[in-house]
Amino acid sequence: MSSDSPTSLHASPIFGPVRSRRLGVSLGVNLMPGDGKMCSFDCVYCECGINGERQPHSPRPSREQVLTALERVLAQRHADGLPLHTITFSGNGEPTLHPDFPRIIDDVLRLRDAYFPEANVSVLSNATQIHRPEIREALLKVDANILKLDTVSADYIRLIDRPAPGFDVERLVASLCLFGGRLIIQTLFMRGALTLRWSGSDETKTFSADNTSDAYVVPWLEALQRIRPASVMVYTIDRPTPFGGLQKAEPEVLESIARRVRNLGMPCNVSY
Ligand code: SF4
Numbered sequence: 001m002s003s004d005s006p007t008s009l010h011a012s013p014i015f016g017p018v019r020s021r022r023l024g025v026s027l028g029v030n031l032m033p034g035d036g037k038m039c040s041f042d043c044v045y046c047e048c049g050i051n052g053e054r055q056p057h058s059p060r061p062s063r064e065q066v067l068t069a070l071e072r073v074l075a076q077r078h079a080d081g082l083p084l085h086t087i088t089f090s091g092n093g094e095p096t097l098h099p100d101f102p103r104i105i106d107d108v109l110r111l112r113d114a115y116f117p118e119a120n121v122s123v124l125s126n127a128t129q130i131h132r133p134e135i136r137e138a139l140l141k142v143d144a145n146i147l148k149l150d151t152v153s154a155d156y157i158r159l160i161d162r163p164a165p166g167f168d169v170e171r172l173v174a175s176l177c178l179f180g181g182r183l184i185i186q187t188l189f190m191r192g193a194l195t196l197r198w199s200g201s202d203e204t205k206t207f208s209a210d211n212t213s214d215a216y217v218v219p220w221l222e223a224l225q226r227i228r229p230a231s232v233m234v235y236t237i238d239r240p241t242p243f244g245g246l247q248k249a250e251p252e253v254l255e256s257i258a259r260r261v262r263n264l265g266m267p268c269n270v271s272y
Helices: 063-080 101-115 133-139 154-161 169-177 214-227 251-262
Strands: 014-020 024-030 086-090 120-125 144-148 184-188 190-197 204-208 231-235 246-248 268-270
Touching: 014 063, 024 063, 063 101, 086 101, 101 120, 101 133, 169 214, 184 214, 214 251, 231 251, 251 268
Parallel strands: 024 086, 086 120, 120 144, 144 184, 184 231, 231 268
Antiparallel strands: 014 024, 190 204, 190 246
């Protein structure tokens, strides 16, 4: 399958800082190579592009490279008197796939405590590795572990998130329940349609990409009641996506979904 829109990659292992209203001054930690993407999902809306077209040529940064690069930036900002509010693991793929992820979390927390003890450490993860106890233990150490759950429909996940073989949404929800509520669920809602064209063929097929109807929202709310996260973040596409035809969910649709979450007793933020 091929895509048709521009997307962007992040530098590795440290990028930013970027300023946002929600996170303040946020420094990014990218545990994937800077010249490509490595992810256990291949979301059709991924800002980094699709996996087949973004294969990296360089290796992932080692634990030592992450530690050295981060300490250099933190020490410099500290010496210059510049602020830092958040250190966020995100970037070109899924951070928990890095073989040293648990040890890197310990390193980053230690550096945070040394230079910017007030800053939060956040991880943005697609949750595909949380069935592994060492990944759960590492995620439970950070201030905000933000885990993706776009839907509980296996068909929609296959079409939109496009997981690597072996993914099981039931196992995912059961693993999310093991956090004892110490997690944030992040869900992307969107409208539009996805037209897939197979490489080397003129054949196309169009599927709805809309996950805002009750057919998707009601089972997702039921899963949230089982998981009982500390909070929920709902958002929509914001930047160019690899595939055309995907559309933002309207603010009032996101707000209406957020109200239903709040009615279940869970805080819910909307980003549009
Ligand atoms: S989980 Fe995140 S990084 Fe991975 S493909 Fe999806 S949007 Fe991209």
